[in-house]
Amino acid sequence: MTQLAxxxxxxxLTEARRxxxxxxxxxxxxxxxxxxxxxxxHARAITxxxxxxxxxxxxxxxxxxxxxxxxxGISVTSAAIQFEYRDAVINLVDTPGHADFSExxxxxxxAVDAAVMLVDASKGLEVQTMxxxxxxxxxxxxxxxxxxxxxxxxxxxxxLMDEIRERTGLLPTPLTWxxxxxxxxxxxxxxxxxxxxxxxxxxxxxxxxxxxxxxVAVAAAEEGAAWVTATEESELLAEExxxxxxxxxxxxxxxxxxxxxxxxxxxxxHILDTLVDFAPAAEAREDASGGHRPVDSAFSGFVFKVxxxxxxxxxxxxxxxxxxxxxxxRGMIVTxxxxxxxxxxxxxxxxxxxxxxxxxxxxxxxxxxxVNASALRVGDSIFELEPVEYPPLPMFAPEHFRVVRSADSxxxxxxxxxxxxxxxxxxxxxxxxxxxxxxxxxxGAVGPMQFEVVEERMTHDFGAAIRTEALPYQLAxxxxxxxxxxxxxDRQVEVLMRSDGTLLALxxxxxxxxxxxxxxxxxxxxxxxxxx
Ligand code: G4P
Numbered sequence: 001m002t003q004l005a006x007x008x009x010x011x012x013l014t015e016a017r018r019x020x021x022x023x024x025x026x027x028x029x030x031x032x033x034x035x036x037x038x039x040x041x042h043a044r045a046i047t048x049x050x051x052x053x054x055x056x057x058x059x060x061x062x063x064x065x066x067x068x069x070x071x072x073g074i075s076v077t078s079a080a081i082q083f084e085y086r087d088a089v090i091n092l093v094d095t096p097g098h099a100d101f102s103e104x105x106x107x108x109x110x111a112v113d114a115a116v117m118l119v120d121a122s123k124g125l126e127v128q129t130m131x132x133x134x135x136x137x138x139x140x141x142x143x144x145x146x147x148x149x150x151x152x153x154x155x156x157x158x159x160l161m162d163e164i165r166e167r168t169g170l171l172p173t174p175l176t177w178x179x180x181x182x183x184x185x186x187x188x189x190x191x192x193x194x195x196x197x198x199x200x201x202x203x204x205x206x207x208x209x210x211x212x213x214x215x216v217a218v219a220a221a222e223e224g225a226a227w228v229t230a231t232e233e234s235e236l237l238a239e240e241x242x243x244x245x246x247x248x249x250x251x252x253x254x255x256x257x258x259x260x261x262x263x264x265x266x267x268x269x270h271i272l273d274t275l276v277d278f279a280p281a282a283e284a285r286e287d288a289s290g291g292h293r294p295v296d297s298a299f300s301g302f303v304f305k306v307x308x309x310x311x312x313x314x315x316x317x318x319x320x321x322x323x324x325x326x327x328x329x330r331g332m333i334v335t336x337x338x339x340x341x342x343x344x345x346x347x348x349x350x351x352x353x354x355x356x357x358x359x360x361x362x363x364x365x366x367x368x369x370x371v372n373a374s375a376l377r378v379g380d381s382i383f384e385l386e387p388v389e390y391p392p393l394p395m396f397a398p399e400h401f402r403v404v405r406s407a408d409s410x411x412x413x414x415x416x417x418x419x420x421x422x423x424x425x426x427x428x429x430x431x432x433x434x435x436x437x438x439x440x441x442x443x444g445a446v447g448p449m450q451f452e453v454v455e456e457r458m459t460h461d462f463g464a465a466i467r468t469e470a471l472p473y474q475l476a477x478x479x480x481x482x483x484x485x486x487x488x489x490d491r492q493v494e495v496l497m498r499s500d501g502t503l504l505a506l507x508x509x510x511x512x513x514x515x516x517x518x519x520x521x522x523x524x525x526x527x528x529x530x531x532x
Contacts, residue, residue: 011327012363015089015327016283016363016364017282018281019089019113019281019282020089020091020114020275020279020281021090021112021322021365022093022112023092023108024036024095024115024116025095025132025136026128026129027120028128030129031118031262031263034263035146035148035268040081041265079367081094085276086273088275089363089366091365093108093112093367101450102446102447103450107304107378107393109135110304111302111304111367113279113280113282113283114141114144114279115132115141116145116271117132117133117143117146120149121147121182121259122152122153133168135394136252137252143255145164145256146260146267147160147257147258147259149262149263150260150266150267152182152183154183156181157174157177157178157259161174164257170255172255172256173237173244173245173249173255173256174191174234174257174258174259175244175256175257175270175274176191176258177189177233179196179230180223184226185261185266186198187199188267189230189231191244194231195214195216196214196216196218196219197211197213197270198211199261199266211269244256244278258270286390286391287388287389288389288390295324297325297326299326299383300381300386301321301324301325301328301381302324302381302382302393303373303380303381305320306318306320306425307320307425308461317374318371319370319373319380321369322366323363323365325364327361327363328362328363330346330360330361331345331346336380336382338381341375343375343376377425378424379393395429395502395528397477398476399474400444400446400447400450400451401431401443401445401471401506402443402445402469402470403440403443404441404466404467405440405466405467407464412439414462415462418457418462419458421462423499427450428451428454429498430499431497432496433497442496444498444504454466454468471506472508473506473507473508474509474510475506475508475509476528477504477507477527478524479505479525479526482524483520483523486523492508492512505525
């Protein structure tokens with residue numbers, strides 16, 4: 001790729017190398033909010049954890065972090081928190097707490113370079129954990145696994161490792177190994193140095209406790225049988241080649257494992273160190289044509305999230321961009337790849353307006369919020385000088401379907417505008433057919449709470465109250481025109497077109513789908529579950 005004078009500087013490479021951009025993902029209740037606060041606490045971004053922790057009013061569309069920002073005055077956008085740790089710049093990208101918004105989470109996973117998977121020790125791998133592991137694997141995203149709540153009784157560490165290995169296909173390579181059983185947690189062995197990191201309870205987990213590191217001799221003398229068992233198990237892991245291997249981790253074949261009790265701040269610093277030492281920095285990103293855009297080429301990025309109404313006093317529309325290459329400078333003019341139109345970024349400042357360090361620039365790996373960027377849709381690419389388009393973001397198979405109509409027929413214009421806007425933002429999938437017409441499209445959701453968001457947004461943001469009616473479908477499969485024609489004769493099946501042009505065939509039950517496949521093996525009916 002040609003380098004254009006004045007665009008690429010050696011600084012870009014240095015800054016990109018310092019970046020660690022990741023998301024914490026988990027099944028709800030595994031401790032994601034608790035860990036997020038603990039991570040910030042350890043990064044010295046805040047001084048006391050716990051003050052705003054709680055689930056009251058948690059909605060998923062509105063980030064919990066907004067409350068944290070107000071209460072703490074720390075650097076938070078609703079999409080990402082940035083802080084420095086050691087010599088790295090860490091971008092922790094928010095994911096919604098509720099499983100109904102998992103499609104948002106899946107999109108966030110395309111904007112990060114690594115994931116921290118939180119597993120509740122006593123529950124093991126739960127439904128959402130498995131889905132998220134599958135998405136990371138599909139996207140080739142390296143995963144660091146954190147076994148949380150190790151202060152509670154119930155789990156066997158070796159059993160958990162077996163479960164991860166068998167069910168995710170990733171080989172767990174523990175970086176630490178617990179001493180003492182869950183519930184009588186003494187601490188962990190740091191398997192790289194064999195030191196013992198002793199677990200100390202702090203009052204309510206409210207302060208950072210410096211981990212106490214003890215030598216093997218001291219640990220053996222003081223912990224007795226628990227230490228012997230732990231070292232034997234750790235040796236067993238080494239015999240099974242379950243030691244960290246950087247290349248295999250980056251290739252998504254292994255997952256380093258840490259044991260933690262986020263609520264007590266135990267193991268949290270080790271997570272940050274692991275990110276800095278092992279997680280990938282911002283690197284050349286694959287574009288839609290299969291090439292790679294080097295981080296030190298001209299500025300480029302893509303929108304992974306669009307959010308409206310973040311500022312209650314005026315209805316704004318923020319497009320969150322992951323910077324992929326070059327330097328972002330506030331005020332720069334970029335090109336919107338989808339339309340070829342220039343796009344001014346002068347309003348990037350508003351997002352960070354309340355923040356004390358105004359984000360005048362950003363580097364590969366960083367997240368930038370562009371305010372009033374209504375032309376930008378989820379998945380859109382923007383660039384300076386050298387054109388690039390990044391691959392479209394994954395869309396997932398909807399499992400809930402409702403017909404939507406305007407409650408007031410005189411508000412048809414507002415209705416249409418609102419539905420289109422929510423479609424652009426990726427709030428819901430909008431499916432249409434000639435038969436149903438434009439006044440009654442079908443909404444497809446991965447989780448039913450998405451419909452509530454649509455209802456609320458349509459009424460309050462667009463002044464177009466809606467009526468919805470559930471449709472008896474549960475499954476969607478991708479199909480093509482020829483198959484759609486044949487399926488059109490089956491009154492139990494409906495074919496609709498999603499706004500990205502994909503034809504979806506909707507089925508009421510798995511049984512119905514099986515019968516159709518059996519009777520018409522020639523039809524194209526592809527699984528959408530892993531996103532496309
Ligand atoms: P989420 O965002 O993943 O949904 O989980 P969240 O952090 O809200 O944590 C879920 C519950 O698990 C919380 O308890 C939290 O205190 C608890 N928890 C988190 N980490 C640990 C841990 O390491 N050990 C133990 N024992 N508990 C942990 P809650 O009762 O639901 O809420 P709260 O009253 O504590 O706020």
